[in-house]
Amino acid sequence: MAPNDRLISESLQDSGDADRPSHSADGVDLTLIRWMLSLTPLERLEVLQQHLRAVARLRDANPHL
Amino acid sequence: MPTPTFDFLAILRAFAEHEVDFLVVGGVCAVLHGAPLNTFDLDLVHARTPENVERLLQALHALDAYFREHGERRLRPDRSHLTSPGHQLLMTRAGPLDLLGAISGDRGYEELLPHTLPMKLGDDLQVRLLDLATLIAIKEETGRDKDQATLAILRRTLEEKEKK
Numbered sequence: 001m002a003p004n005d006r007l008i009s010e011s012l013q014d015s016g017d018a019d020r021p022s023h024s025a026d027g028v029d030l031t032l033i034r035w036m037l038s039l040t041p042l043e044r045l046e047v048l049q050q051h052l053r054a055v056a057r058l059r060d061a062n063p064h065l
Numbered sequence: 066m067p068t069p070t071f072d073f074l075a076i077l078r079a080f081a082e083h084e085v086d087f088l089v090v091g092g093v094c095a096v097l098h099g100a101p102l103n104t105f106d107l108d109l110v111h112a113r114t115p116e117n118v119e120r121l122l123q124a125l126h127a128l129d130a131y132f133r134e135h136g137e138r139r140l141r142p143d144r145s146h147l148t149s150p151g152h153q154l155l156m157t158r159a160g161p162l163d164l165l166g167a168i169s170g171d172r173g174y175e176e177l178l179p180h181t182l183p184m185k186l187g188d189d190l191q192v193r194l195l196d197l198a199t200l201i202a203i204k205e206e207t208g209r210d211k212d213q214a215t216l217a218i219l220r221r222t223l224e225e226k227e228k229k
Contacts, residue, residue, distance in 0.1 A: 034225060035128070037099040042186045049073060053101055
C-alpha cells in the first residue's frame with residue numbers, strides 16, 4: 001500500500017486521535033503531522049516525491065504557466 | 066529549465082554507494098522527521114576533507130551533476146567548489162541538489178555532526194540527518210522569511226514526536 005493510500009481519517013481512528021485537537025493554537029494542522037508520524041521515514045520521503053511529481057505533471061500539462 | 070525528476074532517494078543512494086560523508090539538512094530533513102512540508106530540492110552538508118571530496122566528485126559524476134543556474138552550459142562542480150564553505154546549487158539526473166559546505170554562519174560537517182542522528186530508509190540505506198531541535202534552532206537563527214514560514218509546523222512536529 002502506498003503511503004498516500006493510508007487515509008488520514010484511518011490514521012486518526014487507529015490512533016484514537018479523534019479526542020485530540022485537530023489544530024494547534026497557531027493554526028498548524030496537527031492531523032497531518034500525526035499522519036506523517038504514522039509513516040516510516042522512507043514512506044515520508046515517498047509522500048514528498050509523489051507530491052513533487054504531481055506538481056510537475058500539472059505544470060507540464062499547461063505549458064503556458 | 067526542463068521539469069526535473071524528483072528522486073531524492075536515488076541521490077542519497079548514490080552518495081551512500083560512494084561512501085560520501087554527508088548530513089541531510091533543510092526541507093527533506095524536516096520531512097524525514099515527519100513534518101508535512103514540501104520542498105523542491107535536497108540540501109546536504111558534506112565533509113570537506115580531500116578524501117571525502119574525491120568520493121563526492123565520483124558520486125556527482127554518477128549523478129551527472131551540473132550547476133543549475135548555468136542551464137545549457139552544463140558546468141560541473143570541481144574540487145575547489147566542494148572544498149569551499151559555499152553553497153553549490155546543482156541539478157542531477159535524479160533532481161535538484163544543494164551541496165552546502167557550511168550553514169548558519171560557518172557550521173560545517175564536523176560542527177554539525179554532534180547534532181545529528183542516524184535514520185534508516187528501508188532495509189538497505191541509512192543516512193545521518195540533523196536532529197529536529199537543531200534544525201529548528203538553525204531556522205530561527207537565519208531569520209529568513211521562507212524559514213519563518215515553516216517554523217510553526219516544525220515546532221508542532223517536535224511536540225507531537227515528543228508525545229509519542
